[in-house]
Amino acid sequence: MVRETLFSAxxxxxLLHTSGAFAQVPVIDTAxxxxxxxxxxxxxxxxxxxxxxxxxxxxTYQAVTGNRSTGSLQSIGIGGGFSMSSxxxxxxxxGGGGLSxxxxxxxxxxxxSIINGLNLVKTLTGATSGTSGPTDLAYTGAVNTSAAITAxxxxxxxxxxxxxSAFTGAAGQVGTAPDIKGSxxxxxxxxxxxxxxxxxxxxxxxxxxxxxxxxxxxxxAAQSKLSTMWTYDPSKATLIGGN
Numbered sequence: 410m411v412r413e414t415l416f417s418a419x420x421x422x423x424l425l426h427t428s429g430a431f432a433q434v435p436v437i438d439t440a441x442x443x444x445x446x447x448x449x450x451x452x453x454x455x456x457x458x459x460x461x462x463x464x465x466x467x468x469t470y471q472a473v474t475g476n477r478s479t480g481s482l483q484s485i486g487i488g489g490g491f492s493m494s495s496x497x498x499x500x501x502x503x504g505g506g507g508l509s510x511x512x513x514x515x516x517x518x519x520x521x522s523i524i525n526g527l528n529l530v531k532t533l534t535g536a537t538s539g540t541s542g543p544t545d546l547a548y549t550g551a552v553n554t555s556a557a558i559t560a561x562x563x564x565x566x567x568x569x570x571x572x573x574s575a576f577t578g579a580a581g582q583v584g585t586a587p588d589i590k591g592s593x594x595x596x597x598x599x600x601x602x603x604x605x606x607x608x609x610x611x612x613x614x615x616x617x618x619x620x621x622x623x624x625x626x627x628x629x630a631a632q633s634k635l636s637t638m639w640t641y642d643p644s645k646a647t648l649i650g651g652n
Contacts, residue, residue, distance in 0.1 A: 472588035472589050472590055473588075473589060475590065476594075477586070477590055477594040477595075479595055479597075479598040481582070482579055482582070482595060482599060482602060483602075484575070485572060485575030485576055485579055485602045486572070486601070486602035486603070486604070486605030486606045486609075487572075487605055487609070490514070490568075491516060491564035491568040492609065492612075493561065493608070493611075493612025493613060493616070494612065495512035495513050495514075495564075496512075496513070496560070496561050496612065496616060497510070497512070497553075497557055499554075499557075499615065499616070499619040499622075502550060502553040502554050502557055502619065502623075508553040508556060510556070510560060513560045513564065516560040516561075516563045516564040516567075519559070519560065519563050520556045520557070520560035520563070521556065523556075523559050524555065524556045524559070529552060532545040532548065532549075533545055533548045543629075543630045543633050543634070544630045544631070544633075544634050546630070547626040547627045547629070547630035548627065548630075550623050550626055551623045551624070551626070551627055554620055554623040555620075555623075557616065558616055558619075561612075561613070561616050565609075565613060568609070572606065579602075582595065583595075
């Protein structure tokens, strides 16, 4: 009986010891491991996507910011170094005022040589300086306007040729901008140069109108002179009586 009791106690102790040993063995939960693996893979994919988004964002930022060089487009509107703004003021020309071709450079010299080559008289009436009448003022205005138009035509022809070539070259640059900012800057510069070209055209039309005004002034001066010639002055009238 004592031996059986001792054996039973030893067996119980052995079982308890074995149970404690198995409690330290790790257990793998397959479902949990699978879920954790999927979560890690998805997290890695999200991080890669975020990295791509960041890269694209940086590229977009660079494409719409900063300065782009448009130096080749900055002089196509005013070609040949000539501008209608250099032509002397039309109001002073029509009024018979002094003519200055200093702003026109070689074109002014060309106009002066042509006008001087015509051997024009200074006045139509022969009046001295300071006593010019309407006819002389209209004549002087016509001479000055003719000189300005001569210079403007010479300059405009040269500028037109240069401008045509420049715009042709600019057309070849369309579509070559590396990004959207470069394209916008090129378009803005072309719009500016187009505005300058239109302004040159307005100056040409104004100069044409000045030529027409000079002609009208001459006509008015001639009519005024003719009216003066035929004005009746009783004090100077001579009556011839008959027998």
